[in-house]
Amino acid sequence: xGKIICRxxxxxxxxxxxxxxxxxxxxxxxxxxVHPGHLFHFEEAKKMGDILVVSITASKYVRKGPGRxxxxxxxxxxxxxxxxxxxxxxxxxxxxxxxIIELVEPDLYVKGEEYSKAEDDLTGKIQEEIELVRKHxxxxxxxxxxxxxxxxxxxxxxxxxxxxxxxxxxxxxxxxSMEDIKGFTGRMEGxxxxxxxxTIIDEYLYCNVQGLMTKDRGYSARYQYAEQYLGxxxxxxxxxxxxxxxxxxxxxxxxxxxxxxxxLGELSNKMRVDMIYSSIFDTIIKRRYVTLNEKREEVDxxxxxxxLPTPMCIDKESLDKFKAKLTSxxxxxxxxxxxxxxxxxxxxxxxxxxxxxxxxxxxxxxTNSSNYGKNLITKYRRADIFTLDxxxxxxxxxxxxxxxxxxxxxLYGHFGSPGWxxxxxxxxxxxxxxxxxxxxxxxxxxxxxxxxxxxFFALASLSVIAGAPMEIGTFMGNIAGALAANIVGNKDSVExxxxxxxxxxxxxx
Numbered sequence: 001x002g003k004i005i006c007r008x009x010x011x012x013x014x015x016x017x018x019x020x021x022x023x024x025x026x027x028x029x030x031x032x033x034v035h036p037g038h039l040f041h042f043e044e045a046k047k048m049g050d051i052l053v054v055s056i057t058a059s060k061y062v063r064k065g066p067g068r069x070x071x072x073x074x075x076x077x078x079x080x081x082x083x084x085x086x087x088x089x090x091x092x093x094x095x096x097x098x099x100i101i102e103l104v105e106p107d108l109y110v111k112g113e114e115y116s117k118a119e120d121d122l123t124g125k126i127q128e129e130i131e132l133v134r135k136h137x138x139x140x141x142x143x144x145x146x147x148x149x150x151x152x153x154x155x156x157x158x159x160x161x162x163x164x165x166x167x168x169x170x171x172x173x174x175x176x177s178m179e180d181i182k183g184f185t186g187r188m189e190g191x192x193x194x195x196x197x198x199t200i201i202d203e204y205l206y207c208n209v210q211g212l213m214t215k216d217r218g219y220s221a222r223y224q225y226a227e228q229y230l231g232x233x234x235x236x237x238x239x240x241x242x243x244x245x246x247x248x249x250x251x252x253x254x255x256x257x258x259x260x261x262x263x264l265g266e267l268s269n270k271m272r273v274d275m276i277y278s279s280i281f282d283t284i285i286k287r288r289y290v291t292l293n294e295k296r297e298e299v300d301x302x303x304x305x306x307x308l309p310t311p312m313c314i315d316k317e318s319l320d321k322f323k324a325k326l327t328s329x330x331x332x333x334x335x336x337x338x339x340x341x342x343x344x345x346x347x348x349x350x351x352x353x354x355x356x357x358x359x360x361x362x363x364x365x366x367t368n369s370s371n372y373g374k375n376l377i378t379k380y381r382r383a384d385i386f387t388l389d390x391x392x393x394x395x396x397x398x399x400x401x402x403x404x405x406x407x408x409x410x411l412y413g414h415f416g417s418p419g420w421x422x423x424x425x426x427x428x429x430x431x432x433x434x435x436x437x438x439x440x441x442x443x444x445x446x447x448x449x450x451x452x453x454x455x456f457f458a459l460a461s462l463s464v465i466a467g468a469p470m471e472i473g474t475f476m477g478n479i480a481g482a483l484a485a486n487i488v489g490n491k492d493s494v495e496x497x498x499x500x501x502x503x504x505x506x507x508x509x
Contacts, residue, residue: 003081023049026106032069037148044143045110065502066443187466192246197233197339229490233339238493239458247271254283278318335360342375362461386419446485455484
């Protein structure tokens with residue numbers, strides 16, 4: 001039998017070793033690139049007992065950002081199985097090592113000395129793992145050898161980061177550290193934030209395209225299955241709720257009971273959901289027919305339909321209730337994050353209330369196929385921070401004689417406040433005090449770009465609301481955008497632990 005062991009066999013193997021009086025040691029990690037520090041760690045761990053089991057986190061559960069781990073599961077298992085002092089190697093199918101601890105029940109769970117300080121644990125899970133080990137009769141121990149970093153070695157020696165990203169991070173890290181990032185992230189927790197915006201349900205209908213119709217020019221496709229995701233302002237609020245303990249969401253929805261249950265079921269334990277229910281206006285549903293490239297997990301969109309009303313407006317009774325609630329509550333919040341998708345919720349009066357009463361206003365005013373050329377960010381006279389994309393910037397001024405940088409400076413002059421231009425695979429550019437500072441995209445590996453801009457807006461804005469400099473806002477926004485681009489639709493939110501892990505990956509250069 002080889003060293004690489006599957007879950008089904010490990011229990012029986014370990015039980016036999018324990019019956020023979022052997023002391024079981026467990027080490028766990030990603031072990032993306034085996035280096036001398038790992039060898040010292042394993043050798044020291046083995047001296048603490050008789051049988052050394054090493055488990056690795058399966059690729060889909062690694063939280064170090066897109067493109068990590070650099071080496072796949074099979075390669076990492078082979079690396080470790082070639083090390084003489086290791087007796088067994090196995091894969092952990094979880095974000096934590098709990099599943100392996102339950103199976104192995106180690107006498108000692110051994111970590112590097114760098115894990116001995118609870119305050120340095122970004123996941124907040126190490127202490128829980130220790131308690132689980134002790135519950136099963138084991139204990140924790142730490143090795144003391146020289147510490148190296150797989151992440152740093154990969155960042156510096158392998159093509160995991162582009163030269164443009166490396167150059168940006170090297171300059172950024174001269175001014176800001178991981179401690180700064182954690183500090184501002186900590187400040188986010190106590191903020192009271194109100195999210196206002198259009199409620200959208202995104203529906204993906206997965207299908208296989210068979211080809212063109214024989215008698216027409218349309219596609220012929222075989223339906224597979226459908227999924228619905230909470231989009232629009234709902235998605236932005238979900239991102240924020242991972243960082244902020246006091247998030248409220250205010251919007252208008254229709255009377256569809258299934259949608260009510262979905263929204264309340266997924267959001268009510270994370271935030272205050274404050275909805276007005278309209279018996280006339282239907283909740284907006286955007287259906288996209290998509291194909292999935294399973295090998296690369298990329299989503300290609302074929303066709304889209306929606307149920308937007310014509311004209312695009314919400315009934316007066318529901319809007320009046322919404323405005324009254326907004327007026328009475330807006331002063332309770334440190335900031336309003338406004339998601340204007342141009343679908344009828346944000347009329348002139350709502351704009352006026354928010355611009356007059358918000359203590360801090362973060363603005364995102366979007367262009368889409370249903371409002372093209374009609375929902376321009378320049379209709380607002382106030383924003384304390386803003387984001388928009390390249391198409392939206394071009395429409396804002398309709399001036400073909402000026403370049404992108406000149407238009408962004410004009411928008412800065414219009415609001416007299418800083419903001420960001422998001423540019424997809426080109427990253428983002430911030431504008432502040434008449435200065436333009438570009439930041440490259442941190443990854444070009446994507447599954448689905450829908451929702452990436454909303455994630456950037458959410459975290460970049462929240463960073464500035466928490467008092468962070470614009471450079472940190474840009475950094476955090478680009479991390480959120482990169483993570484969201486590797487989530488299909490808005491199936492999941494950008495989680496705090498993943499953002500901090502990815503920040504640690506990038507800054508380890």
